[in-house]
Amino acid sequence: MIAPLLEVRGLGVQYGLGGGWLGPGTRRLQALQDVDLVVPEGRSVGIVGESGCGKSTLARAILGLAKPSAGDIRWRGWTVDSADRARMRDMRRGLQVVFQDPFGSLDPRMTAGDSVREALDALEDTGVEAECRRRVEAALVEVGLDAGFASRYPHELSGGQCQRVAIARATVVRPRLLICDEAVSALDVSVQAQIVNLLHDLSRRHGMALLFISHNLAVVRHLCEDVVVLYLGRVVERATRDALFTSPRHPYTRALLAAVPEPDPRLASRVVAATVTEEVTRTPPGAGGCAFAPRCAHAIDRCHGERPPLEVAGAEHLVACHRWRESASA
Amino acid sequence: MNTQPLLDIRDLGVEFDTADGTVQAVTGVSLKVMAGECVAIVGESGSGKSQLFLACLGLLAANGRAVGSARLVGEELVGRTERELCALRGTRVAMVFQDPMSTLTPHLRIGRQLTELLTDRGLLGAAEARQRAVAALHSVGIPDPESRLDQYPHELSGGQRQRVAIAMALIAGPELLIADEPTTALDVTVQAQVLGVLHAAREKGLAIVMITHDLGVVAGIADRVAVMYAGRIVETADAAELFEAPAHPYTAALLASVPRLSGSQPERLVNIEGQPPRPYEKVPGCPFAPRCPSARDLCRATEPALHDGGNRSVACHAPLPQGWVR
Numbered sequence: 249m250i251a252p253l254l255e256v257r258g259l260g261v262q263y264g265l266g267g268g269w270l271g272p273g274t275r276r277l278q279a280l281q282d283v284d285l286v287v288p289e290g291r292s293v294g295i296v297g298e299s300g301c302g303k304s305t306l307a308r309a310i311l312g313l314a315k316p317s318a319g320d321i322r323w324r325g326w327t328v329d330s331a332d333r334a335r336m337r338d339m340r341r342g343l344q345v346v347f348q349d350p351f352g353s354l355d356p357r358m359t360a361g362d363s364v365r366e367a368l369d370a371l372e373d374t375g376v377e378a379e380c381r382r383r384v385e386a387a388l389v390e391v392g393l394d395a396g397f398a399s400r401y402p403h404e405l406s407g408g409q410c411q412r413v414a415i416a417r418a419t420v421v422r423p424r425l426l427i428c429d430e431a432v433s434a435l436d437v438s439v440q441a442q443i444v445n446l447l448h449d450l451s452r453r454h455g456m457a458l459l460f461i462s463h464n465l466a467v468v469r470h471l472c473e474d475v476v477v478l479y480l481g482r483v484v485e486r487a488t489r490d491a492l493f494t495s496p497r498h499p500y501t502r503a504l505l506a507a508v509p510e511p512d513p514r515l516a517s518r519v520v521a522a523t524v525t526e527e528v529t530r531t532p533p534g535a536g537g538c539a540f541a542p543r544c545a546h547a548i549d550r551c552h553g554e555r556p557p558l559e560v561a562g563a564e565h566l567v568a569c570h571r572w573r574e575s576a577s578a
Numbered sequence: 579m580n581t582q583p584l585l586d587i588r589d590l591g592v593e594f595d596t597a598d599g600t601v602q603a604v605t606g607v608s609l610k611v612m613a614g615e616c617v618a619i620v621g622e623s624g625s626g627k628s629q630l631f632l633a634c635l636g637l638l639a640a641n642g643r644a645v646g647s648a649r650l651v652g653e654e655l656v657g658r659t660e661r662e663l664c665a666l667r668g669t670r671v672a673m674v675f676q677d678p679m680s681t682l683t684p685h686l687r688i689g690r691q692l693t694e695l696l697t698d699r700g701l702l703g704a705a706e707a708r709q710r711a712v713a714a715l716h717s718v719g720i721p722d723p724e725s726r727l728d729q730y731p732h733e734l735s736g737g738q739r740q741r742v743a744i745a746m747a748l749i750a751g752p753e754l755l756i757a758d759e760p761t762t763a764l765d766v767t768v769q770a771q772v773l774g775v776l777h778a779a780r781e782k783g784l785a786i787v788m789i790t791h792d793l794g795v796v797a798g799i800a801d802r803v804a805v806m807y808a809g810r811i812v813e814t815a816d817a818a819e820l821f822e823a824p825a826h827p828y829t830a831a832l833l834a835s836v837p838r839l840s841g842s843q844p845e846r847l848v849n850i851e852g853q854p855p856r857p858y859e860k861v862p863g864c865p866f867a868p869r870c871p872s873a874r875d876l877c878r879a880t881e882p883a884l885h886d887g888g889n890r891s892v893a894c895h896a897p898l899p900q901g902w903v904r
Contacts, residue, residue, distance in 0.1 A: 298765035299736075406853045407623075436622035437791060438850040441835035445846050463765065470837040470847065493839065507770040509794030511836050513818045 251325025253425055253457055254310065254343075256285040260318030261305050279305040280481045283319070284558075287425060292451060292458040294472030294489075296465055296504070302481040303461045307429045310459070311345055341371045344418035348430035350410035354402045360413045361398030364388060367417045387420035388413070391446060408439035412446070419450060425457040426450075432467060444471060465508050469493050474564075477501050480539040483558060487565040497567040499575050500540045538569070546575040582652060583610040584754055584785050585634070585671075590646035590656070592626065592633045592809075601857045603629045605809045606646070608884070613753065616786040618796040618817070620832070621806035622854055627789050630806075631756045635671060636663040650754075668695045672747035676759040678739035681746075682731040688715075689727030692746050701750060714745040718775045737768035744775055748784070755779070758789045773798060793836055797821060805829045808855050808865035815890040825890060825897040828866045864895070872896050 260282065265275040280302040287293050295303045308314035310321055312328065321328045323339045330336055347353045354363050364384045374380045385395045391412040402410055411431065418426060428447065432440045448471055451458050462468050468475055475492045477485040477500065485498040496502045538544070541551040550570050561567040569575070592604035604626040611617050621627040633644035634655055648655045650670060655663065667673075675681050683691060692714060693707035702710060708727065715723030718741040731739055740760060747755055757776065761769040776799060780786055788799060796803055800817040805826065813826040824830040834848035852869040855861050864882055867873040876895050884893040 298767065406856075408853060436854075437793070437832060438622060438835050439853070441837075441847040442849050442851075444837065445849055448846065464837075465766075466837040466839050469839060470843065503767060505839060507766040508839055509769075509773070509792070509798045510839055511793035511797050511821065511833060512838075513797045513821050515797070515840065 251322065252286050252288045253324060254285070254287040254459070255322040255325075256283060256306075256310065256319065257322070258319035259283040259285075259306070259309060259316055259321065261302070261309050261314050262317045278481055279314075280309065281318075283478075283481075283483055285476060285483075287457050287459055289424065290451075290455040290457050291474060292460060292472045294468035294475045295459065295461045295478060296463065296468050296475060297478035298463060298504075300480070301478040303463075303478055304429055305481075306478070307345065307427050307459070307461055310427065311343070337371075341421050342424040343427070344421070344423040344425070345427040345429065346411070346414050346418050346431040348433050350407050350414055350434065351402060353414045354410055354417075356402050359399050359401055360388065360393070360405070360416075361385075363413060364398075364417045364420050368420050371421045383420060387416040390419070390450070391416045392442070406439075408435055408442060411435060411439075411443055415443075415446065415450070419454075419456070422454060423456060425459060427459045427461070429461045430463070431460075433462065433464065440467070447471065465505060477504070482539060483566075483568065484540065485565075485567045486558070487562070487567075491562060491565045495562075497561045497565065497572040498540075498569050499544050499546050499571075503543075546571050581612075583649075584613045584615075584651060585609075585611040585787075586647075586649040586652075587630070587634065588647040588649075590630065590633060590644060590648055592629045592638065592642060592644055594639070594642045596641065596858075598858055603642075603809055603857055604633065607806075607809075607811050609804055609811065609814070611754065611785055611787060614780075614783050614785055616780055616788060616799055616801050618788045618790060618800035618803045619806060620790060620793065620796055620803055622791055624808075624854060624857060625806040626809035627806045628758050631673070631758070631787060631789065635667060635673060635756070636660065637673075668747075668752065669699070669701075669750045670752050671754045671756065672750075672752040673756045673758065674740075674743050674747050674760045676762050678736060678743045678763070679731065681743045682739060684731055686730075687727065688729055688731065688734075688742055692727070692742070692749055695746075695750050699750075710749060711745075714749045715742065717748075717778070718742070718745045719771065720745070735768075737764055737771055740764060740768075740772050741775055744772070744779070748779060752784075754785045754787065756787045756789070759791070760788075761795060762790070762792070769795075793821075793833065805832070808861070809857070810865065810893065811884055811891075812866065812894070813890075813892045814884075815892075819890060823898075823900055825892040825900065826866075826894050827870050827872055827896075827898065830898055831871075864893075 259280055261280040263277045263279055265277050295306060297303050305314055309316050326335055361384050364387050368374055368380060368383060388395060388397055393412050432443050435443060444467060450456060460468060460472050469489060473489055475487060475489055476483055479500050485501045496505055536555055537552040538556050541547040556568045556570045558566045558568045561572055587607060587609045590607045594601045594603060607630055619627045632638050634648040644656050646656060689711055692711040696702040696707040696710060697704055711727055712723045715726055720726055720738060720741055761772050764772060776786060790796060803817050803820045804811050804814040807828050813829045824833055831848060831850045835850060837847055850869055855865055863878040863880055867877040882893045882895045884891050
């Protein structure tokens with residue numbers, strides 16, 4: 249069997265909290281725990297959840313920017329290990345990222361062309377100068393910027409144009425997987441649609457997989473074939489797009505979907521009715537029980553004492569809830 | 579029946595003096611808000627939607643100035659002194675902003691901040707003001723309001739802070755609340771709570787101007803919608819009609835470019851090509867013409883006026899036919 253492009257098994261990430269002048273703190277925040285994730289070649293996978301659920305930490309761990317405390321990350325079946333330089337280089341080229349802030353991700357002193365060129369020079373053994381320039385131009389044209397943009401600086405560009413440059417910089421080396429961490433969240437609605445379409449076209453054209461991290465469920469529904477829902481660092485539900493959006497099983501997923509206001513006054517009355525009462529409370533690491541139980545309308549004693557494992561709730565559908573059968577019909 | 583508008587904005591413009599010359603942020607906007615009504619102002623970054631209302635309240639940056647007229651129950655606001663405007667703010671018109679952390683003062687207790695307006699203006703004594711603060715927190719769904727009064731802003735979550743900011747805005751019983759992107763910084767489940775609080779306030783007769791880019795939020799709360807583009811209102815209509823059959827090509831494109839959670843899924847979202855004009859760019863004709871699929875020569879030459887058609891006004895030479903369904 250061919251190994252999937254990216255495979256994450258039992259991933260845990262902890263951050264140290266506090267500390268201060270007396271030395272490092274002993275309190276730790278479990279940002280991610282027991283996270284499993286598979287991204288096959290060419291597949292688009294969405295990661296959704298609210299602030300603090302660990303979705304950006306997941307991206308950072310995959311990119312090697314946050315150190316896992318447990319579990320492993322495999323790139324094409326090979327466990328990521330910074331000691332193996334040749335393979336790290338292969339992964340760095342095959343795995344690229346676009347972040348939320350389009351201005352923050354570009355060097356203000358470099359032209360758009362130089363920013364794209366830098367990625368090319370760093371990740372490939374570039375040879376002929378003319379060929380490099382042609383590829384930089386082609387990358388900019390592919391993201392919808394004409395070649396004249398190569399000589400512009402970030403301050404001369406709009407947010408949407410900067411994000412296109414960031415995408416050109418990430419895709420000039422033809423990565424196999426593009427991680428998008430809230431890549432369209434800072435953009436205006438009309439520009440957001442342009443970038444969503446661009447990501448869709450690029451992934452189709454080159455068979456490039458997407459790991460699309462977003463709090464915007466409607467964008468994820470539009471762009472992703474598989475969806476993973478995170479709640480306080482754990483996967484609570486994982487399913488194909490159709491299964492997740494037509495028959496969500498976890499009470500949190502349902503609350504999340506119900507809370508999204510739809511741009512249609514005929515559907516609007518349900519919004520106010522569907523609120524979750526309490527706000528997120530973090531239970532200390534190691535505490536038993538389901539993390540969502542304090543906010544869950546369906547919670548019973550068992551939910552507070554015993555953590556529900558991910559179980560099969562349908563074809564390609566996993567849910568971590570003791571009561572998904574009962575609550576789904578409620 | 580009282581038909582005098584609560585807020586009557588006529589031909590209001592906002593200009594800023596900058597190093598690159600005068601920037602026209604808002605151009606000739608007219609808009610009425612009736613008592614108890616919720617009007618949503620929709621637009622993208624730089625469309626002038628916030629500056630329009632900051633101008634009404636005299637809160638523009640030092641290099642900005644308002645021209646034209648904005649009347650609050652017949653009383654002119656433009657050109658009033660800071661002292662006169664200050665007396666109106668909080669008691670007659672209140673404002674809630676996007677970031678609740680910068681609305682609240684970090685080193686003062688919640689109770690002190692809530693009661694400040696009441697006690698400083700001599701509206702209530704300290705004990706009564708405190709009681710009013712407890713009631714205000716209760717009405718925005720903050721659990722255990724009594725003990726919250728002695729807490730500091732950092733002890734509250736983002737959603738709670740925004741609800742405190744709303745309680746603070748409403749504590750002196752204003753007739754009009756201007757809410758500028760009040761839920762943009764919040765998670766969706768928290769956003770739903772805050773929208774619930776605004777709904778409840780509306781049912782008690784409060785008029786709300788909801789400034790937002792989120793069409794979902796608009797659909798849930800607004801009676802009427804004004805769509806802004808490049809500092810102008812390009813369309814106003816009753817909310818249900820606007821969503822059902824937008825008349826301005828920009829409104830239609832905006833609605834079509836939003837991905838949805840229900841219904842059929844298009845392969846691609848509808849794109850509005852190009853970018854909104856920057857404030858210092860002067861575009862002849864209709865400001866949307868360079869991006870408009872149905873622009874004609876007339877559109878590029880002459881700016882269309884906002885035709886007042888009763889419930890619906892549209893500033894377009896070639897509005898979409900009514901009955902047109904997206």
